Amino acid sequence: MWSPEDRIIVLIDMDCFFCQVESRDQPHLKGQPLVVSQNNVVLAVSYEARALGVTRFLRSEDAKEKCPSVAIVNSPISHGKSDNTKYRAAGQEVLQVLRQRCPTIERASIDEAYLDITNLVEERLESTATSSRDLEAPLANTFVVGYSGASNDESARSEGLQRWLEEVFDDPSDDQSRRLATAAVIVEELRGEILQKCSFTCSAGISCNKVLAKLACGLHKPNKQTILTSAEVPELFSSIPVNRVRNLGGKIGKTLMENLGCRVMSDLLGLSLEQLARTFDERTAKWLFGVARGVDQEPVTPRLICKSIAASKNFFGRAAIVDLEGLRGWVGELAGDLEERLQQDLEDNRRRATTLTVCYHYLKEERTVSQAKSCAMGAYRRERIAETAFGVINRGAQMPIVFISLGATRFVGVQKTAGFAEYFRREGERKSGEMIGGEGGGERIEGISEISLGEEEEGSGGDGESLVKLKEIFPDLDDMDHSVLELLPIELQDEAKVFMEGRNKGGEGKSRGSGGKSPGMKNAGVGKRGNSIQDFFVKSSGSGDDSSKIRCGECGLMIQGEKYSEHCDFHVAQNLQKRINRDLGDSVKRIKEKSSSPEGSKKTRSIDSYFGKLKN
Numbered sequence: 001m002w003s004p005e006d007r008i009i010v011l012i013d014m015d016c017f018f019c020q021v022e023s024r025d026q027p028h029l030k031g032q033p034l035v036v037s038q039n040n041v042v043l044a045v046s047y048e049a050r051a052l053g054v055t056r057f058l059r060s061e062d063a064k065e066k067c068p069s070v071a072i073v074n075s076p077i078s079h080g081k082s083d084n085t086k087y088r089a090a091g092q093e094v095l096q097v098l099r100q101r102c103p104t105i106e107r108a109s110i111d112e113a114y115l116d117i118t119n120l121v122e123e124r125l126e127s128t129a130t131s132s133r134d135l136e137a138p139l140a141n142t143f144v145v146g147y148s149g150a151s152n153d154e155s156a157r158s159e160g161l162q163r164w165l166e167e168v169f170d171d172p173s174d175d176q177s178r179r180l181a182t183a184a185v186i187v188e189e190l191r192g193e194i195l196q197k198c199s200f201t202c203s204a205g206i207s208c209n210k211v212l213a214k215l216a217c218g219l220h221k222p223n224k225q226t227i228l229t230s231a232e233v234p235e236l237f238s239s240i241p242v243n244r245v246r247n248l249g250g251k252i253g254k255t256l257m258e259n260l261g262c263r264v265m266s267d268l269l270g271l272s273l274e275q276l277a278r279t280f281d282e283r284t285a286k287w288l289f290g291v292a293r294g295v296d297q298e299p300v301t302p303r304l305i306c307k308s309i310a311a312s313k314n315f316f317g318r319a320a321i322v323d324l325e326g327l328r329g330w331v332g333e334l335a336g337d338l339e340e341r342l343q344q345d346l347e348d349n350r351r352r353a354t355t356l357t358v359c360y361h362y363l364k365e366e367r368t369v370s371q372a373k374s375c376a377m378g379a380y381r382r383e384r385i386a387e388t389a390f391g392v393i394n395r396g397a398q399m400p401i402v403f404i405s406l407g408a409t410r411f412v413g414v415q416k417t418a419g420f421a422e423y424f425r426r427e428g429e430r431k432s433g434e435m436i437g438g439e440g441g442g443e444r445i446e447g448i449s450e451i452s453l454g455e456e457e458e459g460s461g462g463d464g465e466s467l468v469k470l471k472e473i474f475p476d477l478d479d480m481d482h483s484v485l486e487l488l489p490i491e492l493q494d495e496a497k498v499f500m501e502g503r504n505k506g507g508e509g510k511s512r513g514s515g516g517k518s519p520g521m522k523n524a525g526v527g528k529r530g531n532s533i534q535d536f537f538v539k540s541s542g543s544g545d546d547s548s549k550i551r552c553g554e555c556g557l558m559i560q561g562e563k564y565s566e567h568c569d570f571h572v573a574q575n576l577q578k579r580i581n582r583d584l585g586d587s588v589k590r591i592k593e594k595s596s597s598p599e600g601s602k603k604t605r606s607i608d609s610y611f612g613k614l615k616n
């Protein structure tokens with residue numbers, strides 16, 4: 001029977017990536033001791049520089065002192081901070097090469113990707129009959145854990161590989177090893193293609209899950225690849241420190257090491273599932289129990305784009321932020337950077353972030369205090385992002401602040417259909433003449449100013465509040481258009497549902513308390529419109545589960561994940577309208593006067609009447 005551990009998972013990690021990108025641009029740097037620094041701190045170190053004792057996070061001048069021959073490249077700057085655009089683009093080039101051969105690729109970082117090549121291996125095994133002897137040459141850069149020694153020594157590698165192949169490859173009972181050896185041939189080919197097409201070397205780990213592939217990848221670098229079989233895991237785990245394992249570098253690993261006495265991975269074997277569950281949540285406990293035994297079922301989720309987009313900056317030494325003015329300035333820069341990248345991402349990948357995570361470090365009594373807070377991501381506007389982040393940091397941090405990161409996460413897809421704002425723009429164009437007549441060049445904008453969705457309603461509150469707003473959108477509650485309704489906040493949809501239920505029962509729904517009883521509210525229109533609006537509620541009734549909802553940063557309402565994007569567009573439209581209302585001054589007044597007649601009032605307050613029927 002198939003099990004998740006029958007998979008063949010590969011991690012590809014580019015070697016000293018930023019250095020390779022820089023030396024591809026400036027070929028005279030190739031093969032030289034080289035570092036790439038950002039803000040005077042070394043972030044990438046070529047293997048030549050590593051051999052001379054240079055390490056990451058040294059200050060540039062210390063790297064130079066340690067190794068006078070080292071070349072230092074400062075990475076580009078934008079928004080007062082380092083700009084990784086060119087490194088990201090180089091990472092994408094590599095992904096495009098991998099994509100030609102493997103459909104299941106998960107981008108894990110700027111220079112790492114997981115591949116599930118189980119099917120490629122099956123196909124290769126079916127199509128080619130190979131003996132162990134045939135594999136030695138194609139596996140010229142392959143190490144096997146437990147056979148090749150810990151160093152990069154070539155004779156140990158080739159002798160170990162040969163021994164392993166002879167022991168396992170022709171043994172029909174060792175299916176995993178046979179498949180891993182075949183996988184290694186494919187990975188050698190992939191790495192060759194990356195080198196040929198992008199001029200970058202990389203290293204790879206080949207195993208049966210992500211944790212083991214990642215661990216294997218780090219064992220032999222650069223320009224090497226390592227096979228880790230399940231059989232070798234116990235021996236390897238007897239010497240691998242807990243915090244070197246994927247997902248254990250942070251708090252969980254620290255707790256295991258400091259509170260549960262686990263130094264190396266095999267120490268985890270002494271902890272029962274119950275013991276782990278006393279310290280960790282159930283899911284983590286189960287995962288840890290499995291990982292201790294080399295089991296990790298996390299799938300490779302096909303994704304070529306990153307899960308989060310962040311703008312961050314360290315403020316080392318004298319650069320530390322010491323006052324609110326400095327904080328405001330830097331938060332503004334980071335928000336500007338984040339907004340630009342999010343807009344680009346929206347365009348490239350048709351998705352929108354729903355969560356903004358503000359992370360900051362400050363110094364307190366010579367210790368660094370780290371804090372992070374997540375909140376809803378509203379519209380992609382730098383002012384709004386900056387305002388939210390400033391508020392969070394100002395409430396939580398003390399001076400001096402030494403690190404700030406603004407990260408956007410939890411992306412939801414944006415549907416291919418025109419968004420609310422786009423619709424709004426087109427409708428504005430179409431209707432401008434009709435709405436304001438001969439006002440000249442700015443018709444489209446003035447048309448937009450007719451919408452009065454965002455204005456506060458006096459005297460509304462408590463239970464009646466939503467319904468009052470609902471009435472603003474649908475002056476005739478018996479004639480709600482579900483295609484408009486589904487673009488509205490869940491709370492309003494719920495309110496409409498309550499109204500519908502009350503009406504269908506012929507009873508006195510909540511809506512009556514609003515003081516805004518519609519004509520025929522109790523029962524009118526059930527026969528006429530009931531079907532479509534009821535269908536809509538039937539379709540959306542599964543959305544009662546709050547876990548699939550996201551709190552909107554603009555209005556605070558809980559919105560279904562898949563509706564979030566349209567909801568944001570709704571606010572974009574709303575904000576645009578507010579801004580234009582302000583700008584238009586007199587002409588808005590005129591429009592409002594016009595709309596003060598009963599007929600006009602209905603027209604102005606109804607989004608439906610402004611847009612016409614969305615279905616059209």
Ligand code: DCP
Nearest residue numbers: 013014015016017018019043044045110111221
């Ligand atoms: N990087 C960074 N900040 C860090 C760590 C890394 O900006 N704290 C950048 C520089 C690296 C790139 O990300 O070149 C990839 O990170 P890796 O950890 O994969 O390191 P390298 O690719 O440089 O080296 P290796 O060959 O060990 O993978």
Ligand code: MG
Nearest residue numbers: 013014015111
């Ligand atoms: Mg790397």
